[in-house]
Amino acid sequence: MSKALFCPTCRKVVLATDPDFPFCSDRCRILDLGKWASGDYKISTPVQDPDDLEELARSKTHRPNSGDED
């Protein structure tokens, strides 16, 4: 019994015996890799302005005490 999957790139049925499994072809493998490399999975690093951080810290200290703990 041979396993079969759909090519992640073009959705064609690919048999587990195929040399390019789980892709239907080398081309689809490369396309899929390119998809990963070209930013489908972007790692977004939020650029924080030092001034913004300062502002944020200030607004936190300015926040009135909630609750009347004495």
Ligand SMILES: [Zn+2]
């Ligand atoms: Zn394919």
